[in-house]
Amino acid sequence: MNNSNKRLDGKVAIITGAGSGIGMATAKCFDEQGAKLIVNDIDESKLGRLFSELEDKEKHVMIAGDVSEESTSRELADVAIDQFGRIDVLVNNAGIHYIKDITDVTPEDFDECVGINLKSMFLCAKAVIPHMQKQKQGSIINLGSISSFVGQEMMGKSTFLYNVTKAGAVQMARSLATRYAADGIRANAVCPGATKTGQITEEHTGDVISLEDFWVGAGESSPMKRHGDPSEIANAILFLASDEASFVTGASLAVDGGYLAQ
Numbered sequence: 001m002n003n004s005n006k007r008l009d010g011k012v013a014i015i016t017g018a019g020s021g022i023g024m025a026t027a028k029c030f031d032e033q034g035a036k037l038i039v040n041d042i043d044e045s046k047l048g049r050l051f052s053e054l055e056d057k058e059k060h061v062m063i064a065g066d067v068s069e070e071s072t073s074r075e076l077a078d079v080a081i082d083q084f085g086r087i088d089v090l091v092n093n094a095g096i097h098y099i100k101d102i103t104d105v106t107p108e109d110f111d112e113c114v115g116i117n118l119k120s121m122f123l124c125a126k127a128v129i130p131h132m133q134k135q136k137q138g139s140i141i142n143l144g145s146i147s148s149f150v151g152q153e154m155m156g157k158s159t160f161l162y163n164v165t166k167a168g169a170v171q172m173a174r175s176l177a178t179r180y181a182a183d184g185i186r187a188n189a190v191c192p193g194a195t196k197t198g199q200i201t202e203e204h205t206g207d208v209i210s211l212e213d214f215w216v217g218a219g220e221s222s223p224m225k226r227h228g229d230p231s232e233i234a235n236a237i238l239f240l241a242s243d244e245a246s247f248v249t250g251a252s253l254a255v256d257g258g259y260l261a262q
Contacts, residue, residue, distance in 0.1 A: 006034030007242045012084040014038045014076050016067045016124060017094030019046025021197030022143065025230035026091055026237050031055050033238060035089070038080045042066050042094075067094050068115035073123035077131060087131045089241045092121040092142045092169070097199045098162040099154050105161055117165035121172055125187075129180065136184040140176060141240050142169040144191040146256050155214075166191075170252050177250030186249040188240045193256025194218035195228040222257035 013030050017023040019041030027039050027050055037060040041047045044064035051062055061079055065072035080087045095117045100109065121142055132138025145166040146152065152159050169189055176187035219227040236255045239245050254260050 006032075007238065007244070008089070009034035011088040011241070012036045012038070012080055012086050013089035013091065013241065014040070014080055014087060014124065014128065015091040015093060016040045016076075016120060019043050019050055021199060022192065022195065022230045022233045022237075023091070023093040024050050025234040026093065028053065029231070029234040029238050030089075030241070031060070033242075035241075036060065036084050038063060038076050038083075040065060040067060040072070040076055040094070066116075067120035067124055070123050070127075073120070073127045076124065077127035080128075081131060086135055087128045088135075088138060090124055090128045090138070090140045091237060091241070092124055092140070094120050095143060095165070096162075097159070099157050099159050100161070101158045102160055110161060113161045114165055114168075117162070118168045118172075121169060125172070125176060129176075129185065132185045133180070133183045138183075138185040139241050139245070140173070140185065140187040141237050142173045142187070142189045144170045144173075144189040144252060146191055146193045146254065146259050148189070148191055148252070149260060173252070174250045181249055186240075186245070188245075188248060188250065189252045190233060190236050190240065191252050191254045191256065191260075192233045193222055193228060193254070193259040195230060195233055197230055219257075222259040223262065224257035226257060228255065228257060 008030055013035045015023055015027050018027045018039035027037060030037060031054045039062050047062040047064055054060060061083055063076055067073050098113045125140055147163040148166040148170045152163055173187045173189040233255050236253055
């Protein structure tokens with residue numbers, strides 16, 4: 001167990017989709033807890049804003065790029081090894097929301113959503129696992145969702161494609177957990193409920209409900225009668241990344257205000 005007051009002191013973490021929402025909150029949390037970071041987002045300007053808010057900038061590296069492309073996932077792993085000599089944590093957070101009935105989804109839509117939400121997790125895990133095997137240590141955390149478990153809908157339309165990718169994120173974590181436990185690698189999924197990020201916009205809600213009323217209703221759907229904050233999801237990710245979760249693998253940690261318990 002790490003005796004430092006900082007729970008990730010000395011650890012090297014890759015975080016995808018770190019430019020906003022849960023990814024940004026996780027990067028800030030990990031920074032505060034002593035980690036050295038490789039932060040990624042497809043939007044370089046968002047990464048710049050994140051970097052301006054980190055405490056220990058000289059310890060971190062930002063890499064803009066699309067993690068659904070293998071060249072980017074390889075670069076994240078290569079830079080981590082070149083700069084810091086190891087990879088302790090991978091947070092597979094990059095993702096998009098998708099609201100459309102199956103009859104309206106095109107093959108191009110399908111490929112885009114699966115690429116960003118699921119293929120990126122496969123590519124990043126593929127890139128880091130050989131290094132974690134050499135270390136005999138590592139933690140992989142996939143961002144799932146309550147949509148991993150239920151056939152969720154929003155504003156009268158299906159989120160089936162998003163649901164499918166998030167179910168895949170959970171199953172990938174389970175499969176990696178059982179395969180690589182003997183190598184000291186843990187793999188888990190964090191499954192948020194309604195969490196107020198920028199993923200849902202007026203473009204999604206405008207013709208049905210105001211964005212403000214959407215978040216009120218989303219909060220009311222859970223027993224705690226409120227939506228989550230990205231920092232609350234980041235704290236769950238922190239636990240799974242830390243040595244405190246040394247006997248936790250293959251788990252799906254719901255951080256949803258009790259939504260799935262209903």
